[in-house]
Amino acid sequence: MTSPAHRLAPPGAANVQVLPWAGDDRELMALLQRGGAAAAAVVYDRFASDVHRVVARCLGPDREREDVVHDAFVQILRGVGRVREPAALRGWVMAVAVNTARSELRRRRLRRLFWSSEQAPDVEGGHGDPEARDLLRRIYRRLDRLGTSERVAFVLRFVERHELVEVARLMDCSLATAKRRIARASEQFAALAADDPEVAARFAKAGSS
Amino acid sequence: MTDAQRIDLDAVGELVASSIDGRIEPAARLAGRERLVRAAEEPSPRGVWGVWIGASVGALAVAAALVVWWAWPRAAAVAVDGQVVGPIASRPSEWMQAPTTGAVALPVGDGASLSLVDGARGRVSIADDAQVGVVLDAGTLRAEVDPHARRQVVVEAGPHRVHVVGTVFAVQWSPSEGRFEVEVTRGKVEVHTPTSSAAIAVDAGRRLVADPSGEVKLTAIEPTDEPVPVPAIEPENEPTTPRPRAKPRATPDPIDTPTWEALARAGKYAEAFAMIEASGFDAALGSLPAASLEHLADVARLAGRGTDAQTAYTKLRTRFAGTATAARAAFQLGRLAADTSKKPKDAVRWLETYLAEAPQGSFAKLARGRLMVALRDGGDREASRAAARVYLDSYPDGPHAKIADALLASP
Numbered sequence: 001m002t003s004p005a006h007r008l009a010p011p012g013a014a015n016v017q018v019l020p021w022a023g024d025d026r027e028l029m030a031l032l033q034r035g036g037a038a039a040a041a042v043v044y045d046r047f048a049s050d051v052h053r054v055v056a057r058c059l060g061p062d063r064e065r066e067d068v069v070h071d072a073f074v075q076i077l078r079g080v081g082r083v084r085e086p087a088a089l090r091g092w093v094m095a096v097a098v099n100t101a102r103s104e105l106r107r108r109r110l111r112r113l114f115w116s117s118e119q120a121p122d123v124e125g126g127h128g129d130p131e132a133r134d135l136l137r138r139i140y141r142r143l144d145r146l147g148t149s150e151r152v153a154f155v156l157r158f159v160e161r162h163e164l165v166e167v168a169r170l171m172d173c174s175l176a177t178a179k180r181r182i183a184r185a186s187e188q189f190a191a192l193a194a195d196d197p198e199v200a201a202r203f204a205k206a207g208s209s
Numbered sequence: 210m211t212d213a214q215r216i217d218l219d220a221v222g223e224l225v226a227s228s229i230d231g232r233i234e235p236a237a238r239l240a241g242r243e244r245l246v247r248a249a250e251e252p253s254p255r256g257v258w259g260v261w262i263g264a265s266v267g268a269l270a271v272a273a274a275l276v277v278w279w280a281w282p283r284a285a286a287v288a289v290d291g292q293v294v295g296p297i298a299s300r301p302s303e304w305m306q307a308p309t310t311g312a313v314a315l316p317v318g319d320g321a322s323l324s325l326v327d328g329a330r331g332r333v334s335i336a337d338d339a340q341v342g343v344v345l346d347a348g349t350l351r352a353e354v355d356p357h358a359r360r361q362v363v364v365e366a367g368p369h370r371v372h373v374v375g376t377v378f379a380v381q382w383s384p385s386e387g388r389f390e391v392e393v394t395r396g397k398v399e400v401h402t403p404t405s406s407a408a409i410a411v412d413a414g415r416r417l418v419a420d421p422s423g424e425v426k427l428t429a430i431e432p433t434d435e436p437v438p439v440p441a442i443e444p445e446n447e448p449t450t451p452r453p454r455a456k457p458r459a460t461p462d463p464i465d466t467p468t469w470e471a472l473a474r475a476g477k478y479a480e481a482f483a484m485i486e487a488s489g490f491d492a493a494l495g496s497l498p499a500a501s502l503e504h505l506a507d508v509a510r511l512a513g514r515g516t517d518a519q520t521a522y523t524k525l526r527t528r529f530a531g532t533a534t535a536a537r538a539a540f541q542l543g544r545l546a547a548d549t550s551k552k553p554k555d556a557v558r559w560l561e562t563y564l565a566e567a568p569q570g571s572f573a574k575l576a577r578g579r580l581m582v583a584l585r586d587g588g589d590r591e592a593s594r595a596a597a598r599v600y601l602d603s604y605p606d607g608p609h610a611k612i613a614d615a616l617l618a619s620p
Binding site for chain 2: 159194
């Protein structure tokens with residue numbers, strides 16, 4: 001028997017043991033292609049943590065992330081019929097999540113262009129450590145100033161730790177384009193970080209000063 | 210040296226990754242899941258053009274269907290076990306329906322026996338070397354699955370899904386009422402239901418019922434030696450005289466060998482607790498498994514043995530710390546502190562402990578209401594008013610709503 005992954009009791013449930021999704025991706029694909037509420041529930045159970053993580057890291061942990069995660073899942077349910085190989089399901093889901101986050105970043109950027117008074121959503125997440133929270137806020141303020149594609153490439157490479165080939169696949173671009181975006185993002189972020197004494201001090205490489 | 214060479218980007222990424230790790234709060238997970246399920250149940254929105262295109266395509270399809278219907282040989286009835294039961298779906302050859310009284314076996318091959326009974330409708334959606342999938346359209350499906358069979362068996366009924374581990378069970382689905390029920394006679398099944406973030410395990414002797422409001426309940430099918438957890442009891446319904454918590458046995462216990470569990474099932478809590486004492490209360494505290502110890506503590510509470518109940522719930526918390534049972538024990542300790550010991554500050558402490566350990570637990574609504582009252586009784590007026598606001602935000606029609614209103618209305 002599978003060990004419990006969560007101990008979340010649904011309303012009114014007593015003595016409920018909650019288990020992770022037990023089927024494989026083949027079974028999941030068959031269910032998804034039939035659609036309906038059960039498919040929605042299962043795909044959420046299976047991928048919620050992954051989608052939530054990549055969306056939150058791309059956007060920064062702001063208040064609208066739940067809406068973006070929801071949008072990503074709606075896109076996943078609509079497009080899953082196009083996936084043919086069960087083994088490709090997870091990669092495809094993550095690409096949809098990245099693309100949804102990227103669209104949201106573009107939309108925000110455009111909104112800020114037209115309504116210059118609008119600020120990027122404030123960072124509210126992070127762990128209890130106030131210093132880490134402050135650094136996180138500073139990092140995302142700098143990421144807000146990168147181009148959308150550069151920002152997403154930066155997150156996929158340095159935060160999600162993907163190989164270059166995987167970054168290219170998730171962003172649906174060539175390997176050369178992915179490399180260019182990462183290089184540009186690295187230069188721009190480092191230049192912006194260097195202007196912030198606290199970020200520069202915290203992340204300075206040994207022997208670089 | 211460039212800026213990029215001076216800044217450790219991997220360390221930046223590490224800080225972000227450790228701060229945003231993908232963990233989702235249980236309440237947010239549940240809310241996200243429900244939102245997606247609701248979205249999946251709604252028809253996809255279409256614009257004005259979509260409506261016109263849809264209407265045009267629909268008109269063409271109707272015309273084509275009429276032509277086909279006129280030209281096609283009449284073969285809409287379905288033969289099931291030699292009985293004609295009539296057309297029930299657009300692809301009748303895939304669907305089966307049991308006679309009004311009787312059963313029909315679904316053709317799923319070796320290792321599993323699945324039958325539709327008493328007018329139930331369903332079909333086999335997939336049956337290959339790896340898996341068997343059955344869709345139950347309406348009615349009752351009975352199943353017996355060999356636990357050693359290589360194939361996985363999954364039964365879908367509306368938005369619910371039963372993953373079979375190897376067992377004897379029955380699934381009942383009423384699409385008109387939205388009521389879903391699984392009874393497990395032997396073995397175990399896992400039920401995926403939209404209001405739970407992951408599967409719910411249902412063991413032998415248990416029944417899971419999901420109603421359209423999203424409430425999911427586990428109860429005993431027949432009284433067994435394994436106790437049934439006490440369900441949440443609304444304050445206005447809290448029993449002044451204890452009630453039996455399960456159906457009486459089909460065959461009563463022999464008069465000369467009653468067990469304390471059987472007496473408790475019959476609502477004879479004082480007698481049940483006397484029997485526990487006679488056979489060693491302290492020994493039972495140290496040896497019983499979690500569910501039985503919780504049952505024993507409930508019996509003590511319902512028998513009016515407050516101090517003994519307190520001892521048993523406290524033992525539950527020390528022996529099974531960190532479990533859902535221990536969290537429920539905290540709620541019961543809060544209830545005893547408020548009602549029996551008349552110590553509202555102790556009640557506040559225990560109720561806050563319960564809410565911290567099981568914010569979505571089955572007693573959460575009651576605990577929030579009781580916390581508000583205990584704060585008021587303990588003289589912490591500001592905190593009780595704040596608790597009243599929280600309560601009304603979460604449960605505007607809850608059983609403590611009138612008390613909360615009164616607290617906020619008083620000067």
